[in-house]
Amino acid sequence: MNGSTLNLSGAWKAFWEGISSGLGNLPMGLAIIGMLIIVAGLVKFFWDKRRGGGGNNSQLVWTSVVGALLAAPNLIIPLLLGILDLVVNMFVKLVKSVDLS
Numbered sequence: 001m002n003g004s005t006l007n008l009s010g011a012w013k014a015f016w017e018g019i020s021s022g023l024g025n026l027p028m029g030l031a032i033i034g035m036l037i038i039v040a041g042l043v044k045f046f047w048d049k050r051r052g053g054g055g056n057n058s059q060l061v062w063t064s065v066v067g068a069l070l071a072a073p074n075l076i077i078p079l080l081l082g083i084l085d086l087v088v089n090m091f092v093k094l095v096k097s098v099d100l101s
Contacts, residue, residue, distance in 0.1 A: 006088045009081040016074055027074070034071030038064055 020027045041063030068076055 006085050006092070008085050009078040012077055012081050013074075016077075020074075030070045030073065034067040034069070037070065038067035041067065
């Protein structure tokens with residue numbers, strides 16, 4: 001990092017490596033909990049759908065997002081932070097390229 005670009009995904013990688021190496025089986029436990037949350041959300045969605053309730057799509061989406069974040073934090077979070085890095089760095093470059101004189 002040269003001071004002129006934002007690197008949130010690199011910071012997350014360093015943070016997550018420190019956490020996961022220091023706490024042993026934490027990543028596996030989070031993955032299991034995330035998978036169970038996703039499965040429970042799907043079962044509830046289809047159960048409500050079968051009972052004629054129509055199902056709650058927004059509840060299914062949020063349950064899936066939380067489950068995915070828990071199940072794969074070393075994939076999902078760096079991807080989102082990488083996109084944010086790209087957008088912010090493009091904005092900063094655009095602002096720096098504007099000559100105000």
